[in-house]
Amino acid sequence: MNINSFSQINLIYNGDFELYDTCPDNTSAPGNYEIQYCKGWKSPTYATSDYFNACDNLPASGTVGVPQNTLGFQYAYSGVGYCGALWQNYKYGDGFWVEYIQSKLTEPLKQDYEYELKFQVVLSDLLNEYALWHLGAAFTQNAITRTDAKPFIGISPQIINQQYNFITDTLNWTEIGGKFFAKGGEEYITIGFFFDTLAYDTLRFTNFQIDPNNYATYYYIDGCSLIETGNIYQYPNIFTPNNDGINDLFFINGLEKGDIVKIFDRWGIPIAELNEPKSAWDGYTSAGIKCSSGVYYYIIEKTNGDIIKGFIHLQY
Numbered sequence: 001m002n003i004n005s006f007s008q009i010n011l012i013y014n015g016d017f018e019l020y021d022t023c024p025d026n027t028s029a030p031g032n033y034e035i036q037y038c039k040g041w042k043s044p045t046y047a048t049s050d051y052f053n054a055c056d057n058l059p060a061s062g063t064v065g066v067p068q069n070t071l072g073f074q075y076a077y078s079g080v081g082y083c084g085a086l087w088q089n090y091k092y093g094d095g096f097w098v099e100y101i102q103s104k105l106t107e108p109l110k111q112d113y114e115y116e117l118k119f120q121v122v123l124s125d126l127l128n129e130y131a132l133w134h135l136g137a138a139f140t141q142n143a144i145t146r147t148d149a150k151p152f153i154g155i156s157p158q159i160i161n162q163q164y165n166f167i168t169d170t171l172n173w174t175e176i177g178g179k180f181f182a183k184g185g186e187e188y189i190t191i192g193f194f195f196d197t198l199a200y201d202t203l204r205f206t207n208f209q210i211d212p213n214n215y216a217t218y219y220y221i222d223g224c225s226l227i228e229t230g231n232i233y234q235y236p237n238i239f240t241p242n243n244d245g246i247n248d249l250f251f252i253n254g255l256e257k258g259d260i261v262k263i264f265d266r267w268g269i270p271i272a273e274l275n276e277p278k279s280a281w282d283g284y285t286s287a288g289i290k291c292s293s294g295v296y297y298y299i300i301e302k303t304n305g306d307i308i309k310g311f312i313h314l315q316y
Helices: none
Strands: 050-053 081-090 096-098 101-104 113-128 135-140 174-181 188-195 214-232 260-264 270-274 294-301 307-314
Touching: 081 188, 113 135, 135 174, 188 214
Parallel strands: none
Antiparallel strands: 050 081, 081 096, 081 214, 101 188, 113 174, 113 214, 135 188, 260 270, 260 294, 294 307
């Protein structure tokens, strides 16, 4: 089912990382998370994801400038700012240091609505002992956090990079993205490395390694966008109102208060009208007359002016 007109507004605030409260002047450290200077973004764990911006290009600093910084030389995908995340595996302590970035969406996602996410990544040209493919994004109703720097294990991201598509390019940005249907109420996006188990995949990228017991890689992140595609998930377009308790009603998920659903027969004659979020059609006209088997059409008039059209097979 397609919406003829729908919003193309980016639901990720400051998704290009251009806006900041204070110009960063160093990489983040425990107790000094400079990513928080980037408006709307933070680190959800003890690990120290970073914020880079051209405002730090002065010769006296330049630690987290753009394009030159301590992690490499990289122009932004757009504008003059981006974030960065480290993945490190070492045979000491808890064995991991994995960084994420997190933000609250501008509005909660709507149940059964389809959304499309896109974000850009590029491998650091200085810190790239291994390449990864497990980069993705998780959308959750509540902010997910950790008090340590271990990876989020067991959290299923809605969007994950193509399997075994190791990101090895240190010059050009690579897009990661995809579409998904929201469960409803998701308000937070967390971007980073997601593993099902600790049996993750890596690809040796450089022959140089400082310490065989301590290896790491670093990715820059930019250009995050999330839009509503105009598609809504619904049950199969067939319903059987025969009182057998199975698929007896036709209803559309994701309706909001004030939306109106108008149902027509094949000749365009109005049959019924629904005007409540959970209203369902029982196969009868508004006058209480039982409809015959056949194809019927509906139009959804959204309160925001969008028009949705579709069809339904009524079958006994």
